[in-house]
Amino acid sequence: MQDPSLLTTAEIAAYLRVKERTIYEMVNRQTIPFTRVTGKLLFPRRLIDAWVEAQTEHPAGGPAAPPPIYAGSNDPLLEWALRESGSGLAVLASGSGEGLAALAEGQAVLAGCHLLDPESGEYNLPAVRARLSGGIVVIHWARREQGLLVAPGNPLGITDLSDVAARGLRLARRTAGSGSERLLDVLLTRAGLTPMAVQPAARRVATHADLATMVATGEADCGLGLKAVAGPLGFLPLIADECFDLVLRRRDYFEAPVQALLRFARGPDMAARAARLGGYDLTDLGAVRWNG
Known part of the structure; x- marks a missing residue:
């Protein structure tokens, strides 16, 4: 057998x-x-x-080649493209921070992240410089729209995060270390609130789709998520141009898995899928943001 x-x-x-x-x-x-x-x-x-x-x-000799894994932040468009492109990369969506850790430890070929630095207001590069060194490339994937997902028709009349905190509404939360959790902390600070000011839902979730399901089933009153997963839910925009990047070692950029992904991402099927999902700007897809 x-x-x-x-x-x-x-x-x-x-x-x-x-x-x-x-x-x-x-x-x-x-x-x-x-x-x-x-x-x-x-x-x-x-x-x-x-x-x-x-x-x-x-x-x-040097270290062995990393396993054929994409690790890091959950992105529905990227995970679809990884499958459709024939890249051969398995998906381990475990959050932006975990993705960079997996890349650093040789446990993944590719990591996706959208980590907003609260001091500089810059996405991803401060985290990459702090956690990785030598032969690292940051490739832009997409600008994404994030906001509050609410029940269809917004029956609770939710307006913003301050309203959520003031009324003690249940906010769906992503797993600790994810880019969305960091973004939430930044948005709360901008609103003059602390993370403790909002009431969390009973459990945390790993993906945007899981968060949308919590809101749709009434397990949470709202949650910070992508417009791309809103579907029939209500969507209150908060961030229109969140920067999502791919991080990898320079040696792997020219290998077949990454090249297959990028080649597919530049094609018409990718553009059509992004338009159907909504909330994506692919203008600079494939641009090198950093080569260190």
Whole structure:
């Protein structure tokens, strides 16, 4: 019988010769490739093998090639393009900060981020300079529109974040370390509020789609999210030109996965998809923002 392509927690623990508890700790720290199917943890064997190879130390040479993984911020247009382009990159959307960490540790080829520096007002470059060094390239992906997602027709009459705080409305929150959480903190500060001023919903979510679902099902009254996932929900714009970038090592820019993605992204299907989703400006897609 062939080895299964997806391993359970017990199977991956045996495969790596560690305790199951260690696997759960690695999942919590986002340091091992994994997926969730109906709430169950599964581990793609192909990605695990590539990840193990990337951890191998080479006494006489440089580090091994990173596993074929996109890590970082959740973006529905980018994740669609990664699939449709035939890039071969698996998606591990775990937040902007975790994406940069995965890239730094050789656990991903490509990282996506939209980290707003509250002091300079600049996106991504301050974080990249602080966390990565040597042979790093930052490629622009898109400008995105973010705002408050509210129930269809906005029956609560929500106006802005100050209104949400004053009325004690439940605000859906993204996972800690995500670019959207940092953006929320900046927007609250601009409104003269602290993060404690707003009442969070019962749980945090990893993706914009999950956040939209919380609002749609009444689990939250509103949440900061992309216009692209609003669908039938109401949308109150807050940021019209959020900068989303791709970060990678210079050596990987010319490799087939990244070139396949960028080639597809410049085509008509990409433009049509962005127009259907809404809230995207692809004017400078592919431009090099930093080469350090």
